[in-house]
Amino acid sequence: MLNNLTHSLTDMHKLLSLPLALVITMGIALWPACKKSDFENVELADHTAEFAFPLFTTDLLLKDLLFSTLNDTLSGDTVFVNADNTMTLFYSGDVAEKKASDIFNFLDTLVPIPMFDSIATNPIEGPDGVSIRIADLKEGGIAFRLRNTTPDKLTGYFEVTQMSFQGIPFKAPFDIDAGEDWFSGIIDLAGYHLESANDTLTFKYFAFRPDGVRIRVPNPGFGLDVVVVPQYLKFSYVEGYWGYQYYALTRDTIEIDINQTELKGDLKVKSPKVTMRISNSWGFPTRGVIKYLSFIGQGGEEIPLESTVFQYDSFDYVDFAYPSWLLGEQGQSKFTDITLDESNSNIADIFNSQPTRLIYEVNGLSNAQLDPSLIGFITDESVISLQLRVELLLEGSIKNFGAEQTLNLDFGEFGSLDSAGISDVEFKLVTENGTPISSDMQIYFRDATQNYIDSLFIGGPKEVIRAAPINNEGVTTGITRTEEFIPMQAARFDRIRLAKDAFLKTSFSTAEEGNTFVKLLATDKIVVKMGIKVKKRL
Amino acid sequence: MNFNYILGLSLAFLCSFPLSAQQELMLHSLPDVWHSTSTNPAFFPENKRIAIGLPGIGLDAAHSGDVSYKDIFVKKGDRTEIDFTNALDKLDPSNTVFFEQRIETASFGIRLPGKIWLQAGHANRLSGSVTYPKTLPSLIWDGNAQYIGQTVDIALQTDISNWNEWSVGLAKGFGNLQVGVRGKYLTGTTALLSDYNRQKATITTSEDIYQLSLATNYAFYASSIISAFDTAGLGFDLTLGELKGKAFSKNTGFALDLGVQYKLNEKLTLDLALLDLGGKITWKEQSNYFASQGEYQYEGVSLPGADIINGSDSLDFSTKLDTLNDIFKFQKTAQEFETTLPLRGYLGGNYAFSKRWSFGVGAYFQKRAEENATVAAGASVRWKPLQWISLGAMYSVNERSAANLGFHLVLKPGPVQLYFASDNLLNAFSVKNSPAVNLRTGLSLIF
Numbered sequence: 001m002l003n004n005l006t007h008s009l010t011d012m013h014k015l016l017s018l019p020l021a022l023v024i025t026m027g028i029a030l031w032p033a034c035k036k037s038d039f040e041n042v043e044l045a046d047h048t049a050e051f052a053f054p055l056f057t058t059d060l061l062l063k064d065l066l067f068s069t070l071n072d073t074l075s076g077d078t079v080f081v082n083a084d085n086t087m088t089l090f091y092s093g094d095v096a097e098k099k100a101s102d103i104f105n106f107l108d109t110l111v112p113i114p115m116f117d118s119i120a121t122n123p124i125e126g127p128d129g130v131s132i133r134i135a136d137l138k139e140g141g142i143a144f145r146l147r148n149t150t151p152d153k154l155t156g157y158f159e160v161t162q163m164s165f166q167g168i169p170f171k172a173p174f175d176i177d178a179g180e181d182w183f184s185g186i187i188d189l190a191g192y193h194l195e196s197a198n199d200t201l202t203f204k205y206f207a208f209r210p211d212g213v214r215i216r217v218p219n220p221g222f223g224l225d226v227v228v229v230p231q232y233l234k235f236s237y238v239e240g241y242w243g244y245q246y247y248a249l250t251r252d253t254i255e256i257d258i259n260q261t262e263l264k265g266d267l268k269v270k271s272p273k274v275t276m277r278i279s280n281s282w283g284f285p286t287r288g289v290i291k292y293l294s295f296i297g298q299g300g301e302e303i304p305l306e307s308t309v310f311q312y313d314s315f316d317y318v319d320f321a322y323p324s325w326l327l328g329e330q331g332q333s334k335f336t337d338i339t340l341d342e343s344n345s346n347i348a349d350i351f352n353s354q355p356t357r358l359i360y361e362v363n364g365l366s367n368a369q370l371d372p373s374l375i376g377f378i379t380d381e382s383v384i385s386l387q388l389r390v391e392l393l394l395e396g397s398i399k400n401f402g403a404e405q406t407l408n409l410d411f412g413e414f415g416s417l418d419s420a421g422i423s424d425v426e427f428k429l430v431t432e433n434g435t436p437i438s439s440d441m442q443i444y445f446r447d448a449t450q451n452y453i454d455s456l457f458i459g460g461p462k463e464v465i466r467a468a469p470i471n472n473e474g475v476t477t478g479i480t481r482t483e484e485f486i487p488m489q490a491a492r493f494d495r496i497r498l499a500k501d502a503f504l505k506t507s508f509s510t511a512e513e514g515n516t517f518v519k520l521l522a523t524d525k526i527v528v529k530m531g532i533k534v535k536k537r538l
Numbered sequence: 539m540n541f542n543y544i545l546g547l548s549l550a551f552l553c554s555f556p557l558s559a560q561q562e563l564m565l566h567s568l569p570d571v572w573h574s575t576s577t578n579p580a581f582f583p584e585n586k587r588i589a590i591g592l593p594g595i596g597l598d599a600a601h602s603g604d605v606s607y608k609d610i611f612v613k614k615g616d617r618t619e620i621d622f623t624n625a626l627d628k629l630d631p632s633n634t635v636f637f638e639q640r641i642e643t644a645s646f647g648i649r650l651p652g653k654i655w656l657q658a659g660h661a662n663r664l665s666g667s668v669t670y671p672k673t674l675p676s677l678i679w680d681g682n683a684q685y686i687g688q689t690v691d692i693a694l695q696t697d698i699s700n701w702n703e704w705s706v707g708l709a710k711g712f713g714n715l716q717v718g719v720r721g722k723y724l725t726g727t728t729a730l731l732s733d734y735n736r737q738k739a740t741i742t743t744s745e746d747i748y749q750l751s752l753a754t755n756y757a758f759y760a761s762s763i764i765s766a767f768d769t770a771g772l773g774f775d776l777t778l779g780e781l782k783g784k785a786f787s788k789n790t791g792f793a794l795d796l797g798v799q800y801k802l803n804e805k806l807t808l809d810l811a812l813l814d815l816g817g818k819i820t821w822k823e824q825s826n827y828f829a830s831q832g833e834y835q836y837e838g839v840s841l842p843g844a845d846i847i848n849g850s851d852s853l854d855f856s857t858k859l860d861t862l863n864d865i866f867k868f869q870k871t872a873q874e875f876e877t878t879l880p881l882r883g884y885l886g887g888n889y890a891f892s893k894r895w896s897f898g899v900g901a902y903f904q905k906r907a908e909e910n911a912t913v914a915a916g917a918s919v920r921w922k923p924l925q926w927i928s929l930g931a932m933y934s935v936n937e938r939s940a941a942n943l944g945f946h947l948v949l950k951p952g953p954v955q956l957y958f959a960s961d962n963l964l965n966a967f968s969v970k971n972s973p974a975v976n977l978r979t980g981l982s983l984i985f
Contacts, residue, residue, distance in 0.1 A: 043617055043618070043619050043620070044619065044620050044621075045612060045614075045619040045620060045621030045623070047621065047623060047679065047680075049679065049680050049681035050680065050681040050683035050684070051681040051682055051683060052681070052682055052683040052686055052743055052748035053682075053748050053750060053836070053838070054744075054747045054748050054749045054750070054836065054837050054838030055747070055838045055839065056838045056839040056840070056841050057747070057837055057838055057839075057840055057841070058840070058841040058842070058843045059843045060843040061843060064843060428747055428748070430746060430747055529746070529747045529838070530747060530838075531746070531747030531748035531749075531838070532748070533683050533748070535683075536681075
């Protein structure tokens, strides 16, 4: 039995050995396919991938650019968009003004008026050619002195015939013992009304003895025993006759800020117009007499203005508009515009030489028409002012007009990006320009203390914006697209993305290298956009 | 009937069909192996009464084109690196990964008097395909700069199901004809199915300044595999469902297998089977529909021109890249869905030349929903040097390859049946170097 069993086992061994061997063999063969350890310690292989994505897009409207550039340095400008989308720049310069009270002063004096008699008539002191018939006083005073050299007590009053206060005639009473020296003190005349038919003031005194007899106080010598002393009378309103009279009006300098901006370069405007606006609240006709009118150029040279407008004796030249007494226009201002353009002056040539200031000296001539019945007035507020207003239709040419601007930078996530794996980047700068202006540009990247880090373009500024095509009227007819590829190594990119500001230096020229006049339209636009390709080791 | 005539006709017939990458012909050519009953319910080992099926596994997987494991998983010292560099060059514009896995856990068969066979069993099946465009891995691996000015497709299509089959079968002999039928109760474990009506996902990198445009009209169904699809971060965060090996679930369905085997004479046998007829599973448990639709543009930061001109603001490059990550903002809705089992069929013939030698021909087809039918055909030879050893070889062709050399080894010491079969021997032993793998092995006891 044991032998049989042994034999059976032996047979079984033989029977199973081969299958087992085959299974083991198959297992070994399959094992490489199924090893679980293949999936432990799995890592991503090093490789380089390149990603492209957009960075930014911005639309720059020409009118915004103009508004900003001019507002930065000019205080009184406006850019007006016309119906046809052209733009007109209106710039108003400083106002030079002259108050009437600077020229016309009446009884603004301390000179005493001796009364040798009980009545004394004095002309109202004032400028030549002016006869006052009505005045309202706002300030000043009057004083009287009477030294009683008689043996009697004297009572009475001083009177100024033409003066009244709310309808009550002016009286300064006195009561003086014999031998006494009486002084009225300064009597405030603010609010007093003065009416004089012949430009005079009449001072009277009425001195009575105790028995009621009116006497005349002796006033020998210089007449200081009885004296009237006006105290710097100031008028709020003066009305009277203004005769034909020259007087110095104003000499002044007007800065032309539009040519003192940061924009430097050759600018030519097609049809500049300069308007001299005279604002006049003097109540009588005044004619300006130009004694001197010249522009000063960029280099300090004098450029005289030549115009047919200022020939004061020509039919083209008229008095400044003025508020009329006859029409009851007291308190109003009237405006006179004298426009200089290429049809009546050399202003176009002057303006395109970019003058920095205007120097002028103007005299006034009142009542140039010699009207004998002219009644005029002035108030303490009356002024005559001159303002230069420049009107530029933005049509012209510029060549190498430079501008500088600093922009704060915040690169956001890019600033803190782990650039360890970045091998290089390439920026793509695209501009789509619908304006007739080209631009060279360079951007300087600076750190927090404005120290230079790097520049965008190597080798100097690049023309990144090319002018759009124009027709023969200088109006753009399409869009010019420019692409600029800016490759950058990782190390350089690392420096730039730490920048805190960008100093932008640009130079503008109009189409055809600035040799042709172009029209700048409010709808003109430049689209600037940038994308980036980044090659990164992963 | 002349054997040569039948063989030639079969080959001519088979070659007229489009050829496919998937096949499992070798096991079908072994009707005496118990596990081959999975290919035809009419099969039952001859002259045996009881069959107890022990675990067996079959795997059939392929990747279109020539991409292999080694092209992606590269050995570098003691670690493995994932490197798509080589693989990308081998990819086609559209690529598909197929896989079929069948795990026979246990089965039982008994021959009853009256030429009746009963069988029952359990198996777990994983069947699927993933189709992806070359541009997707290329985009991820090499970046989008290579596609400037182009619109590229990045949409995946998937049809993956994992389910359990609980089968009961009956076969009866009618003279030389054996007819078998098998009903299968299906319980789904996991599924991932693309909505074939919504398969658009494209990305465009503009030539202008590389603006990115992403368009999606993309949806899929998932059951117990993805419970959330979060793209709020920089990537795609999948929250996987609990992939427990659930034997039963609410995801149920049925399928039917039909088969016949006809013995023309002592030497020649023909067989035909249709498997997974009407097979579908309705997914109810943890089943959701994920859909993404929209167009998303990323044009970089828009800097107000007025601010630049006025210098009144910093140039702030804080990007909006986070919004990019929400482009595939999937909306999840609970929804039932159905998957259909791929219909399969076998046609075969076997000629016993002698006691030791036999020749066979076979054809296999498979038809998935929304895909073309795939067909493979082969011719085999079997040698039994000993009663308990069988060796065989097969030459087969399919769509992907016209040079598949299969092999089998069956060992039957006593009641034990151990087999190993592959339709492509080289792939079986060099999985890493091949874009396809096909192998089947199992164990059973036959009395």
